[in-house]
Amino acid sequence: MSKRIILAAVAFLLVVAAAYASFFIAPTERTMGLIQRIFYFHVSSAWAGFTAFFLCFLGNLMYVWKREQKYDWLGVSGAEVGLAFTTVVLITGPIWAHPVWGIWWTWDARLTSTFVLWLLYVSYLLLRTLVDEPDRRALLSSLFGIFAFIDVPLVFGAIRWWRTQHPQPVIMGGQGSGLEPTMKAVFFFSAFAMHVFMAFLIVERYSLEKMHTEADLLARELEAQ
């Protein structure tokens, strides 16, 4: 219990520090001005979300191989936390785009691919609600999770190729292309902070799922008497 509290405290501190750095340490970008500061939050969230989905994928593979429930707990935790982060990416993207381009959505390659990613993992979670038996639910969602994850590079690749046929405005300009050293440092620190925060959320969600399984087990024992 105390380890979780320490993780929570560390995550909180890092995140506050990262926000401070994004506003007061990073210099103002020349062309975009103040709005560019969303970049630190938006892209860090994207990376952390992606790592969460990767953890889900690992859980899925391990479950299919070992059939131990804890891997399914990792799967669902990774998927939900990843979805939370991806949702924030999809919200902050348009908030950035609107003052700059005057439109909310630009079919920018990365944002569009992120939207498909979001849809894939929403489907993953929906599939889980439609299978009642726990072992079957774990197996089917793990298999779909594996297919979904290997689809992700194909989605990003296809949409990026498609975008070169139909150029659209690009969110945040060529990302990373013109980052000054201070900006780079602030960004990597933000990404690190977001990853710790993501880890904290996954630990909490995992514990919840573990408890839920125990409760179900006990409830069934109770019924048996």
Added chain:
Amino acid sequence: MSLFSNTAVLLNKELRTEFRSRELLTTTVVFILVVLILFSFAISPTSEESREFGPGLLWLAILFAASLMLQPCFLREQGNDTLSSLRLAVGDPFSIFLAKLIANTLFLLVTEILMLPLFAIFYNIPIFPELHYLLLVLFLGSLGISVAGTALSAISAQARMRELLLPLLLLPLLTPVLVVSATVSVSLLDRQPVVQWKGIAFLAVFDLVFLTALWLFGEYLLEE
């Protein structure tokens, strides 16, 4: 018995089952036709726009039709629990998938080829100039749809609300196929046709990736 002969026997069964009633083919053809007509009501394209949007709409219609056509794939094995018998009969469960996905690809291709002349007429798009490349794209795209669709229909058959679940699982997964097939088709059917080899290669890669995944994980999809 080898993978090849098992697959051949199962494929024969799939084809004969379908050609006895032809219900899958006829309903799919009619469905695509209806969708294509409805599209033209919804956007009333001019002749120039038809050339730009038409191929994309055709692929969208194919995707929708496929997500319906793939429903019975594993559902009809549930009725008399024929799936267990199939699994006992063959050593490698992959042959079951291979037979079904080849059959589904063929059904889709037949549907598309039947649709092509009507598509050309309604959307005023001449299809003969680059027909061979168009057929290549249709084949690679349909193969991708079938591979993913056959795998996912094995999953959705074991869940509730399967009619709604399959499209929900399948359509996001197939966005690469839709995007690339539509774009390649548009350039092929342009006034100055261009063959996008990168796109065609991409479709082949997609098919290969999911075929491999199905080969690796297929047996778990059919677990009791």
Added chain:
Amino acid sequence: MKNLDSVFAAYLIGWGAYFVFYLTIAKRTANLRAELDRIKNSLPHAK
């Protein structure tokens, strides 16, 4: 200082979303813990 409100909006909505997500987990955990205690108390003392 143009667009400052957009930057604030982004950070606020983003962190708001994360906070709400964490709250749902914490609430479900608390409810479940209560439920778990209830069940444990109903079982015979052999458990």
